[in-house]
Amino acid sequence: MRSIRRTVAAAALAGGIALTGLAQTAQAESGSAHGALAAYQGRTIDLAKGWQGAEACAVFAADDIRCYATTAAADKATGYRASTDPLRQNARAGAASIPACANGWVCLYQYSHGGGRRMIFNDDYWDDLDNYGFDNRTSSWRNNQKKGDRAWLAQYRGGKGTQINLSAPGYAATLGSFDNKASSVQG
Numbered sequence: 001m002r003s004i005r006r007t008v009a010a011a012a013l014a015g016g017i018a019l020t021g022l023a024q025t026a027q028a029e030s031g032s033a034h035g036a037l038a039a040y041q042g043r044t045i046d047l048a049k050g051w052q053g054a055e056a057c058a059v060f061a062a063d064d065i066r067c068y069a070t071t072a073a074a075d076k077a078t079g080y081r082a083s084t085d086p087l088r089q090n091a092r093a094g095a096a097s098i099p100a101c102a103n104g105w106v107c108l109y110q111y112s113h114g115g116g117r118r119m120i121f122n123d124d125y126w127d128d129l130d131n132y133g134f135d136n137r138t139s140s141w142r143n144n145q146k147k148g149d150r151a152w153l154a155q156y157r158g159g160k161g162t163q164i165n166l167s168a169p170g171y172a173a174t175l176g177s178f179d180n181k182a183s184s185v186q187g
């Protein structure tokens with residue numbers, strides 16, 4: 001099924017057909033010609049080759065990845081509202097320092113304290129971050145899924161190597177010795 005989607009994507013791109021709403025695959029296999037394809041500003045981009053100005057990308061499904069020029073646009077698309085954010089409500093005084101991440105999603109941030117580009121996931125399979133141009137680029141995370149719903153970061157592709165648990169609801173402003181060492185995520 002995955003190879004059929006890649007064939008369709010290659011034919012569509014070669015034929016000059018504009019793909020506007022959907023990316024064709026989110027899990028490019030090792031050695032393939034491209035990484036995850038995402039919809040961004042009316043065109044399809046290969047995230048492994050660069051984000052082309054995008055600041056946030058959300059994986060809605062394996063074949064539906066969307067990128068946004070601003071994190072505010074990503075927040076709107078994923079349904080984030082600061083007024084109903086449980087971590088921000090519980091933190092009160094430090095609420096402004098907690099980065100946005102919509103209910104039901106796992107967010108990875110390029111820099112500590114939720115800074116930089118953001119990758120947003122809500123699936124339960126291992127995603128290899130090199131497909132998204134995010135390999136070894138995670139410095140903080142937030143799991144805004146329901147209590148007890150775990151996510152994981154792993155040192156190598158496919159969930160292999162050292163893993164860290166991203167408990168929900170939770171947030172880590174820094175990753176300490178695991179900073180910029182994640183190559184896959186399950187969330």
